[in-house]
Amino acid sequence: MKKILILIFILFTNNVFADQEEIKKMVFKSESYNLGLNKKDTTIQGIKLKPITRTDAFKHSVKKNYGWTKYGIKIVNSSEGMPIRYGDTAIRFELRYDDCGFLYKNGKERDCIRSTPHHRVEVGQGHNKDISLGFKHKQDYWYTASFYFPKEHKFYRKQSVFQFHSSEGPYHPPFHLEIFPKEGLIASISTSEGVYADKENACGGSVKQKINYCEKAKLEYLVMSPDELEGSLGKWTDLVIHAIWDKRASDHEKNKGMIEVFINGKKKLHYEGQSMWDIGLTVMQLGIYQSKEAKTFKGKTPSLKEMKDTPTIMFYDEIWAKKKCQDLQLDRLGYSCENLESQSDDSTKPYYVDRVSDQEYIVIVKNKIDKNILIKLRGFDKESLIKKAMKECTNKNKDGCYVHYSSMLAIGQ
Known part of the structure; x- marks a missing residue:
């Protein structure tokens, strides 16, 4: 019996460190590695992604024995019985309450030391030493991304789901999709009225620069209610995003910026105006990025024990970036460009506008x-x-x- 237990332990340990070695490859290699996926794999097409952490952060986290280095990001297969949106593979993310270190720099675990501690495990663009891949001014792109929460998931924390960030650190994400347990899934756009310089703080974020550029206004759109979020558990939620990236001010006569968001085939947001910052590139980020503070969801607030006992697990699949809607091959997801493009182009009224004067x-x-x-x-x-x-x-x-x-x-x- 003792020999059997030892053998089981060895097999389990080897499996854990095989995952850690694969995550290490994702971190240490360039974006061209693309999480180790085959070029023909439909999980990622038209874009290159890698963990948005640093090699010294990974080494620090291994030394501190943070679990995300072993299970945080994994390519899973349909043969394993894992949820797959299309094809044979998907990306699985996992984050546990005590995980930290992903944003470690200059001796500080930046997310975890915030006044409200956060933590994350994400992939994205723009993290090569030699070149930052991203989207430029005047480019017109169509995107898909599908995400999945298991049936057991509880929406007890504020959490980022998807964002287009800036390749320049002092700027906030031009577009952000976040879960707020009280309100639901909110899409926000930060570029509509430009920025102001803040030399003292980090605009409420985790990374303080010599100068942080904070948005003058944030437009917020409610795209899924708490009931709809709860109803999505155990099912895939499909995003289609159409963006014309324009760094010119919203009131500039030549501005053609636009962001459209479709969820499960229905248009939820149509915005026209400045859609990226006037410096750097726009880069995609996705994965788990959440607050560690407990929030109430539909009348229930979790205990600290519940939060520690329940890891956050998410799956992503079909992350595509193409210059034409037709190139997205939307029929694989059950949609069509004709149907999406036939929906209203009327600008969507924000659920809320957060301005500096109200901050x-x-x-x-x-x-x-x-x-x-x-x-x-x-x-x-x-x-x-x-x-x-x-x-x-x-x-x-x-x-x-x-x-x-x-x-x-x-x-x-």
Whole structure:
């Protein structure tokens, strides 16, 4: 019996590290490796993707024994009984509550040390040393991507599903598809009114640059309700996105920017205006990127134990990028270009518009002498918040108070 248990342990260990070795290849090789998929594989076509982490982050995470390095990203096959949208393969993502380190840089696990801790395991473009692949000004592209949550999944956390990011770090994603447990699946566009320079904070994000460029307005569109999200469990959700990338301001006479979003064949969003930033390229990102803070979904809030016991698992398939709708071969998914292009081109009214003047801030003040002092305030006037928090701190201990963190709140934070 002892020999059998030892043999089982060896087989399991070999399997785990085989996955770790494959993830290591994905991280260390260039985008041309394309997660190890065959060029004819329908899972990815017309685009090259790789994990959007650094080699030193991977090494750090292995040393810290973070599990994502073993199970975070895996190519799965239909022969294994895994959910596949079309063809023989799909990409499986997994992230557990204590996973961290994916965004490790300069000795810091950037996501996990935010005021509201986040973590991620994602793939995307634009992470080669020699060249950044992405989409340029005036390019007209059509995209597909299908995602799948298992029936057991619980929508207890804010989570990114899909985004077109900027190849330049100080800018927010021009387009973002996120799950907010209270509201549902929200598509947001950040480019409609341009940006302003923020030298102090990170626009509510995790990576602070010397100057961060924050959107003046974020247009938010509700594309799936909580009921629709719950009804999608155990089923594939198909995205078709048509974008004309234009860096010119929305009111520029020559601007032709546009973003259209179809979900399961129905148009959910039609936007016209500036669709990318005026610097760099637009790059695709997808996978699991979520807050570690518990949220209420349809009246139920999870305990910390529930969150630790339940990993987030997602599948993605049929990630295509083509210059013409016809080249997407939509019949493989049960749709047609004729049907999509016949739907209304009227601009969609946003569910909500988040402007700078409405932006809420968070300020955290700590004390170098008394580690038990922690003042955390939220409001709309940052300077007033800092003064109030510092006063509260000095009332408790007049020496050692300092501003640990001050930034605009990210949505759902």
